[in-house]
Amino acid sequence: MIKILRFTEYLYLAVALISIYKIGELWETDRQGTYIFIFFAVVSIGMFIFRRNYRKRFEKRKRDDKS
Numbered sequence: 001m002i003k004i005l006r007f008t009e010y011l012y013l014a015v016a017l018i019s020i021y022k023i024g025e026l027w028e029t030d031r032q033g034t035y036i037f038i039f040f041a042v043v044s045i046g047m048f049i050f051r052r053n054y055r056k057r058f059e060k061r062k063r064d065d066k067s
Contacts, residue, residue, distance in 0.1 A: 002059060009051040016044035 019041035026034045 005055040009048050012044045012048040012051060016041045
């Protein structure tokens with residue numbers, strides 16, 4: 001279960017990095033099109049932080065239950 005949580009948090013980070021790349025690529029040519037990528041980048045970074053904190057709390061709770 002922990003491996004799946006770790007995988008999903010890095011998946012969000014990958015989406016954020018791809019979105020940031022597309023923002024840089026399209027900024028000068030299609031500024032209206034970059035707003036959706038800005039939204040994806042912000043949401044993905046927020047979800048990465050949320051999932052990371054959730055996983056750490058889950059690991060701590062699991063570790064405390066074993067002891």
